[in-house]
Amino acid sequence: MSVLPGQICTADRRCGLPLFVVGVWRSGTTLLQLLLNQHPEIALFYEGDLPVLWPMFAISYSRKKWVEKWEYWNSAVSRHHLDPQRIAVPLTTLAEAAEVAGREYARRKGAHIWGCKSPSYYDRLVYLAREFPNARFIVIWRDPEEICRSVMEAAPHSSWFSRPGMTLRAILACEILKNQCDTLRDSGVPVHQIHYQDLVEKTTTTMNGICEFLQIPFVPAITVLDGVDRSALFDGAHHAMAHGSKIVSLQKRPGALPPRLAHKIRRYKALWKADDCEWLLCQRLSECRSPKAGAWERFTDRLLVGMLRIIDEVPRVAYSISPISVWQAYRFLKYGDRQYVLYRATQKQTDDKAL
Numbered sequence: 086m087s088v089l090p091g092q093i094c095t096a097d098r099r100c101g102l103p104l105f106v107v108g109v110w111r112s113g114t115t116l117l118q119l120l121l122n123q124h125p126e127i128a129l130f131y132e133g134d135l136p137v138l139w140p141m142f143a144i145s146y147s148r149k150k151w152v153e154k155w156e157y158w159n160s161a162v163s164r165h166h167l168d169p170q171r172i173a174v175p176l177t178t179l180a181e182a183a184e185v186a187g188r189e190y191a192r193r194k195g196a197h198i199w200g201c202k203s204p205s206y207y208d209r210l211v212y213l214a215r216e217f218p219n220a221r222f223i224v225i226w227r228d229p230e231e232i233c234r235s236v237m238e239a240a241p242h243s244s245w246f247s248r249p250g251m252t253l254r255a256i257l258a259c260e261i262l263k264n265q266c267d268t269l270r271d272s273g274v275p276v277h278q279i280h281y282q283d284l285v286e287k288t289t290t291t292m293n294g295i296c297e298f299l300q301i302p303f304v305p306a307i308t309v310l311d312g313v314d315r316s317a318l319f320d321g322a323h324h325a326m327a328h329g330s331k332i333v334s335l336q337k338r339p340g341a342l343p344p345r346l347a348h349k350i351r352r353y354k355a356l357w358k359a360d361d362c363e364w365l366l367c368q369r370l371s372e373c374r375s376p377k378a379g380a381w382e383r384f385t386d387r388l389l390v391g392m393l394r395i396i397d398e399v400p401r402v403a404y405s406i407s408p409i410s411v412w413q414a415y416r417f418l419k420y421g422d423r424q425y426v427l428y429r430a431t432q433k434q435t436d437d438k439a440l
Contacts, residue, residue: 103187103217104129104299106202107210108225109258110246111235113281116332117225118202119313120292123306127299128191130201131317133161135183136213137205141405142179149175151182154409164317165190180216198299207258208394210265214274222274223295224266226366227281229256230350234342250393252346256353257390263364278365285332351375352382 106121106129108114121127135155141147147154152173156162162169172186187199200220206213214220233252240247269276277298283291288308296303306312310332341347356377358367378386404412 102198103184103220104198104200104223105206105210105213105217105220106200106223106225107206107262108204109207109227109229109232109255109262110204110251111232111239111255112204112227113225113284114202114204115318117223117279117284119310119315120288120307121202121295123309123313124196124296124301124304125194126196126301127198128187128194128196129199130161130165130187130190130203132159132203132205132319133165133186133201134159134203134205135161135186135201136179136209136216137401138405139179139212140402142177142182144406146408147405148177150409151176154404155182155186157409157412158404166193166316178216183217198301207262208265210262211268214269214272220274221299222266222269222276223298224262224276224278225281225284226259226278226369228366228370229259229353230342230347231281232259233346233350237342250389253349253386254390254393256350257386259366260353260357263361263366280365280369282369288332348375349378349382352378356383 104127106114106118108117115131118129118131122129133155138151138155138158141151141154152162152169156169161167162172167186167189172182172189174185176182176185183201184199187201191197191199210222210224214222232255236246236251236255240251245251266276266278275298277295279291279295289305292307293303296307342350351373352375354370355373355375357364358370358373359377361367
């Protein structure tokens, strides 16, 4: 059965179902996506992030130019070598746009599972499940201490990770993602959870479990980095391991966390282990005798992170509903080049986020 450019195939068994790979920043989502895309039946966008631009599809002007605006946001079209003419078709919803783009990316590879990996989805799994009723989700967990240490190591090389409050965001993002994940599971949405250490230390077993979840045959290629396609990845020292040829476990990173941060992480670990010992993340945490994070600490932390999340969301909403000429002027004033993000992405020298 052939599918015309922009046409959505309704035969799910032939065309596949959407798959979203999600985790907190620095939790191994990039490694997992690289391995999964080694499978001949899987084609996942690397941080396409089209769903974060959801307001764009509520306005006729922006909806008509969704391909151009998506490309100008983070160069996703060019990074994934998509032909704009094949996906620039009339549509009315985000789900239709994501499906058209995802299936086109999969078609070029001959794959039938399409989707996207992005840490940006950590707080919107429920939204994605509502927009894509047949979607499946893979969630990866990692010790928040290791996540925070990795965030701090990435900060000198990325403006995104050098932003204020990133370590606190990462800690609470674990909670937010867990709540989102629980809601999906309670609703019967297919969710498969793995741990970062299992991915790097028991790669074959972990990837075999994912294949069983997706109901596709296991192939050895998804356990190694040899020959992976990294063309959609952003470059930078913070992605050095993703550009390597071996899967490396760094359980003991050099350098200690600041004492105040280390104590906060231990308090949250103690809280989580007391509240839900069945949580996969908690199952892998060592016993902690620290006092649990108290109600006031949790309230103030959540308030601060809530404000930071609003700060993150405002540019996305503004970009989605504003004419692209406004953002061309903005980037010219800020960077001296209207095509700054496209140039940086195609030259593989960009930060993780466009704005």
